[in-house]
Amino acid sequence: MSRLDYIHDLTEFTLLWKRAREGVRALVGVPRDELLYFDPIDISxxxxxxxxxALLALQSSTEFVTLILNPDPFDYFHHHFGKYPGFIHRGENSDDEFFHFMMEDPGGSPADALGVNHRHYAILPVEGEWIAFGDRSWDVGVFYGPADIMECARHFYPFFLQPPERFRIEL
Structure with a gap:
């Protein structure tokens, strides 16, 4: 059994959700050639x-947040499951726990597992300024952060792609 758990507290989820949405909105103003693009399925x-x-280690940190931004976390996910579609992965959690939790049934609906039912997601450090945003409708993910984070990401991850020609970030 995973030690990871959904976020149950409205205030905690809302703060993280607002931070993620602000981060995604900020991506709109970043020149296209400064962003790194990936396949949104890479989250798995x-x-x-x-x-x-690696990015967390660069910041001497161990915690990150995974949030589903769409479908609506409040009217859809919380309404149906009584919890919010996000979790905090801490230093003591393993990669196996992450992958297992992403596919975990939220309660009587395996098709609503976080790894399955999302149009938009965000991954961000608990403390730090980088963000990974996945958009399944465009079939593209976007990564952005401070210069040292971007440099580390470019050198570490060999699977960054070119974005679709007319790609635009939408929430």
């Missing part, structure tokens, strides 16, 4: 998890 790969861990 070991190498992407290792990228997140």
């Amino acid at each position: 790969t070991q190498k992407f998890f290792e990228l997140v861990q």
